Amino acid sequence: MIPSAFDYTAPSTVDEAVRALVDAGEDAKVLAGGQSLLPVLRMRLAAPTTLVDLGKIAELRGVTEDGDALVIGAMTTHYEVQRDALVREHAELLAKATDTVADPQVRHRGTFGGSIAHADPAGDLPAPALALDAEMVIASPGGRRTVPAAEFFQDLFTTALAPDEILVAVRVPKYTGWHAHYEKFNRVAQAWSTVAVAVAVRTDGSSIAEARVALTNMGSTPVRATAVEQALVGGDASAEAVRAAAQHAAEGTNPPADGNADVEYRQELARVLTGRAVSAAVG
Known part of the structure; x- marks a missing residue:
């Protein structure tokens, strides 16, 4: 057409x-x-x-440090995020999730901010942004404002952006020394996620000191798996403990039913993939 x-x-x-x-x-x-x-x-x-x-606006490209946060320009491509040294050091989860986006051609053209602003519940970057408590920097006729990820994603393909506003950058707190993994299940290579899990954990010896977990395509927006986080923190990183915590993954979710999976299948996928993602993150 x-x-x-x-x-x-x-x-x-x-x-x-x-x-x-x-x-x-x-x-x-x-x-x-x-x-x-x-x-x-x-x-x-x-x-x-x-x-x-927005392709000619140089201000919207690149990754910089701002104190205890990274600032990722909205027009920074997936390819650039994948390979950025600052992202890999301080926000490893974003690099790993971006590795799974579509194919090399799309990653060279698609942008980090574009994916966030599009707010597709099956997209691979909103859930990591939510897990890492990212903040969205928005330009409007009245100036600039900052919206936390938990308030930015409002519904299916719907964000806090007004029609006369532009996503300028994403501020991501530094998670230096944390371990991360993005576990994605899709039916064919390069497809949207049937379900995916974003995990970042900080370990203290053999125990998990802090955990952040968010789910892709388990609702009309990315979902923070707080029950899993609470079950993980303070416990050891053994396979048994991780599996037990992962059983909480589907709590509070409202996954869609479509040609790829029904509700019950997605809920079980969330539990299984959460266990895999946490296990991979803690090694």
């Missing part, structure tokens, strides 16, 4: 991009890497009047 006609603008600053969104009204769309938006346009599932392309 051919997309509907639209106006196109490629601003060079964030302020110009916000002004373009304000001028275009609610029917405008932001173009980042285009890996989610372009197929939707081709199928005419969306018909924006204006596309605001």
Whole structure:
């Protein structure tokens, strides 16, 4: 199919991009890497009047340190996140989750911020962002604001972003020395997650001192598995203890039923994959 006609603008600053969104009204769309938006346009599932392309805004690219946090520009590609030394040292979970995104072609074009803002419940980056208590830096006509991941993801493909706002960057606290793993189950290579589990743990000798666990595609938004975290903290890292904690993974979830899996299957997958992910993280 051919997309509907639209106006196109490629601003060079964030302020110009916000002004373009304000001028275009609610029917405008932001173009980042285009890996989610372009197929939707081709199928005419969306018909924006204006596309605001962020590709020329240098401020939105790169990974930097800011005290005890990393700041990842929204237009930083998956490929760049994968290979960034700061990410691998201080936020290993993000690097491991990004390794599973689609294929090399998509990772070279798709953007970290685009995936977060798209808020697909089967996407591989929202759950790690939630697990790591990331914060979203948002530019709006009134200035900039910061929204924690727990409040940013609101519903299916729905975030705290208003129509005239742009995700500028993601702030991720440093988890230096933590162990991490992203365990993903999909039916075919490069497909969306049927279920996936994001885990980051800090060990103290043979015990687990802190744990952060979040689930992909177990609800309309990423889900924090707090019952698993509570069961893990203070316990030893033995296989038996990890398996027992993982049995809490499906608590409080509302997974979808579709052609890939029904509710009960996804709940069991969550328990099994959580055990695998924690075990892999603690070695």
